[in-house]
Amino acid sequence: MGLFSLHLFQSLVHPYLAALLSLVLLLTYFRHQRTERENKDAGLRCFSELHLFGKALAESPDPKHMADVTVQRTSEIFGSAGCYILVQTNGA
Secondary structure, eight states, X not given: OHHHHHHHHHHHHHHHHHHHHHHHHHHHHHHHHHHHHHHHHHHXXXXXXXXXXXHHHHHOSOHHHHHHHHHHHHHHHHXXXXXXXXOOOSOO
């Protein structure tokens, strides 16, 4: 009798454990996919913002003033007293 109840218990528990494990793996997979998609979207937003900044800087009548304001705002965001900017240009 004890062996029959143990076999019955195992035959009922194994499918539920397999279903639970499958559900956990499926949810983990979808969460990983969502995280990757959010990271790609964040990278795209960053590139887009840099492109818009470059375009605004090129169209600005006073690029020095715009750069000064940008440096000031950036240092406020990061909570620093001062900062340096590294500028790379093409050509001479």
